[in-house]
Amino acid sequence: DTGVSQDPRHKITKRGQNVTFRCDPISEHNRLYWYRQTLGQGPEFLTYFQNEAQLEKSRLLSDRFSAERPKGSFSTLEIQRTEQGDSAMYLCASSLVEKIPGLGISSYNSPLHFGNGTRLTVT
Amino acid sequence: QKEVEQNSGPLSVPEGAIASLNCTYSDRGSQSFFWYRQYSGKSPELIMSIYSNGDKEDGRFTAQLNKASQYVSLLIRDSQPSDSATYLCAVNQAGTALIFGKGTTLSVSS
Numbered sequence: 001d002t003g004v005s006q007d008p009r010h011k012i013t014k015r016g017q018n019v020t021f022r023c024d025p026i027s028e029h030n031r032l033y034w035y036r037q038t039l040g041q042g043p044e045f046l047t048y049f050q051n052e053a054q055l056e057k058s059r060l061l062s063d064r065f066s067a068e069r070p071k072g073s074f075s076t077l078e079i080q081r082t083e084q085g086d087s088a089m090y091l092c093a094s095s096l097v098e099k100i101p102g103l104g105i106s107s108y109n110s111p112l113h114f115g116n117g118t119r120l121t122v123t
Numbered sequence: 124q125k126e127v128e129q130n131s132g133p134l135s136v137p138e139g140a141i142a143s144l145n146c147t148y149s150d151r152g153s154q155s156f157f158w159y160r161q162y163s164g165k166s167p168e169l170i171m172s173i174y175s176n177g178d179k180e181d182g183r184f185t186a187q188l189n190k191a192s193q194y195v196s197l198l199i200r201d202s203q204p205s206d207s208a209t210y211l212c213a214v215n216q217a218g219t220a221l222i223f224g225k226g227t228t229l230s231v232s233s
């Protein structure tokens with residue numbers, strides 16, 4: 001278990017440029033989450049995937065943001081036409097939601113395991 | 124809108140004392156409750172999870188849940204300077220995303 005891996009660790013870009021971040025979850029985890037965190041705030045939910053399906057998106061995820069998880073493995077988060085307000089730490093997390101025989105998906109969410117994050121600075 | 128409220132602090136306690144961190148949440152359907160610790164510049168790491176009313180103890184940490192009052196707390200006994208960090212409360216319903224509070228900053232002085 002190598003943990004959740006994010007790349008790059010830091011990204012500095014000019015306003016208006018596009019950026020893409022990658023997240024590799026813990027291999028046996030079927031859920032993958034993206035959060036954004038700014039100084040003094042808790043992580044803010046952006047979106048999450050169950051396997052390859054994107055199940056929920058926050059209203060924070062404007063049309064400039066897109067996330068994918070092809071084949072249910074790694075995920076990418078792209079921000080188009082970056083703005084200075086996009087400067088933040090982008091956190092990826094994964095979890096394992098187990099199926100209970102006869103009952104379907106577990107009623108309880110397992111804890112999230114976070115990567116080290118990608119710090120984005122838009123100048 | 125689902126909300127999770129925490130006092131931002133800072134909460135200052137002397138070494139060896141008990142630190143008490145509190146959290147309230149708005150969604151009555153919430154089923155899973157977590158406490159994460161976050162050191163400056165690092166990502167959150169899980170300390171405790173609790174799913175049922177009552178207390179759950181793990182070493183120096185005790186999580187307390189009261190669903191009727193929509194309240195969850197974390198007690199840290201014998202606080203150490205290494206416990207100085209931001210503590211994040213997180214809550215969700217099954218199948219939905221985890222919602223975090225803004226965090227409480229704890230400072231333990233030696």
